[in-house]
Amino acid sequence: MPKKSIKFLGLDFAGKTSIITAIKEKFGYIEKVKELKPTRYIEREEFQFLNLEIISHDFGGQVQYRDDYLKYPHRYLANTDLLFYLIDCQDPERYGESLDYFDKVMEYFKEQRENIPIMVLLHKFDPEIKENRELNKRALVFKQNLLKYKEFQIYFFETSIYDIKSIMDAFSTGLSFLFENIEMLYSYFEDISKRYNILFISLIDSTGITVGEYYSALRLIDKLKIYNLYLEVLKKVKMENKEKYEFSDILSNGKRFSGVIEVLNLSNFDFFLLILIEEEKENLEKTISALDAIEAEKDKMEVIISQILT
Numbered sequence: 534m535p536k537k538s539i540k541f542l543g544l545d546f547a548g549k550t551s552i553i554t555a556i557k558e559k560f561g562y563i564e565k566v567k568e569l570k571p572t573r574y575i576e577r578e579e580f581q582f583l584n585l586e587i588i589s590h591d592f593g594g595q596v597q598y599r600d601d602y603l604k605y606p607h608r609y610l611a612n613t614d615l616l617f618y619l620i621d622c623q624d625p626e627r628y629g630e631s632l633d634y635f636d637k638v639m640e641y642f643k644e645q646r647e648n649i650p651i652m653v654l655l656h657k658f659d660p661e662i663k664e665n666r667e668l669n670k671r672a673l674v675f676k677q678n679l680l681k682y683k684e685f686q687i688y689f690f691e692t693s694i695y696d697i698k699s700i701m702d703a704f705s706t707g708l709s710f711l712f713e714n715i716e717m718l719y720s721y722f723e724d725i726s727k728r729y730n731i732l733f734i735s736l737i738d739s740t741g742i743t744v745g746e747y748y749s750a751l752r753l754i755d756k757l758k759i760y761n762l763y764l765e766v767l768k769k770v771k772m773e774n775k776e777k778y779e780f781s782d783i784l785s786n787g788k789r790f791s792g793v794i795e796v797l798n799l800s801n802f803d804f805f806l807l808i809l810i811e812e813e814k815e816n817l818e819k820t821i822s823a824l825d826a827i828e829a830e831k832d833k834m835e836v837i838i839s840q841i842l843t
């Protein structure tokens with residue numbers, strides 16, 4: 534099985550161990566997170582994601598550890614396939630210190646000419662302060678400071694442990710860079726979404742990591758609603774051992790949608806396929822036949838997944 538090394542860096546208290554805990558648990562982790570102690574040196578964990586063996590490293594961010602990583606960067610940073618860098622957005626007094634650490638870490642990758650994908654998480658962007666102007670302005674300044682790294686692929690995410698979807702989006706996007714042919718799945722999803730008027734289609738692995746998804750114009754509030762629904766269904770599917778689950782609900786614009794979540798086995802891995810289509814009030818038949826037509830696409834999906842996993 535191919536091995537990939539992913540690293541979580543950032544200052545102490547930025548929230549690295551918190552988001553790793555959230556990713557692992559997905560529900561009911563808030564109390565646990567509040568009691569986390571600073572990480573000592575590096576916590577290493579392994580998990581499987583599809584056909585990859587992922588080795589995750591949570592780099593304790595206290596200054597004595599940072600000094601050591603930067604003193605021996607080759608020992609700590611060599612062979613990185615994907616980097617997550619976290620910054621605590623609620624602590625503007627430490628932005629400078631965090632930028633400085635980021636720059637020093639990047640110096641190593643620059644010297645090595647390792648053009649790895651970098652996910653920068655503007656973390657602790659909690660739902661109740663998301664609209665705060667000051668916070669947004671500061672986040673923008675932080676981003677602007679990273680524009681100088683033109684040769685790197687840097688992606689920004691606003692994340693919070695109070696919004697599991699925000700964390701899973703950042704994490705899933707990062708992991709998707711570990712697959713060379715992932716674009717194939719994206720364009721296929723875009724294509725079938727257009728053909729069948731799909732509002733949202735998502736292929737999720739059995740641990741809740743999104744492999745690929747496509748949204749037509751959906752508002753954020755609806756995406757969250759759908760993701761929460763997915764998490765609920767995930768519990769049910771697991772408890773009741775169901776293969777398929779259909780539901781129907783209302784979007785924030787008042788329109789109804791039909792959805793289906795199905796357990797699929799593609800290339801010997803279990804996935805959840807989630808599809809939402811808008812209900813046509815006068816023509817429910819049409820909605821049903823669209824869902825049937827999508828069913829018939831599974832063979833094609835199997836082919837694409839097997840190509841991505843080779």
Ligand SMILES: Nc1nc2c(ncn2[C@@H]2O[C@H](COP(=O)(O)OP(=O)(O)OP(=O)(O)O)[C@@H](O)[C@H]2O)c(=O)[nH]1
Nearest residue numbers: 545546547548549550551571572593594657693694
């Ligand atoms: N408001 C808010 N607080 C958070 C969030 N994520 C983490 N925290 C808080 O930040 C504290 C520190 O988080 P940790 O995950 O331990 O930080 P760390 O980056 O692992 O720190 P080191 O291990 O010392 O490098 C936690 O105890 C949480 O209470 C978030 O999204 N919003």
Ligand SMILES: [Mg+2]
Nearest residue numbers: 549550571572
């Ligand atoms: Mg930690």
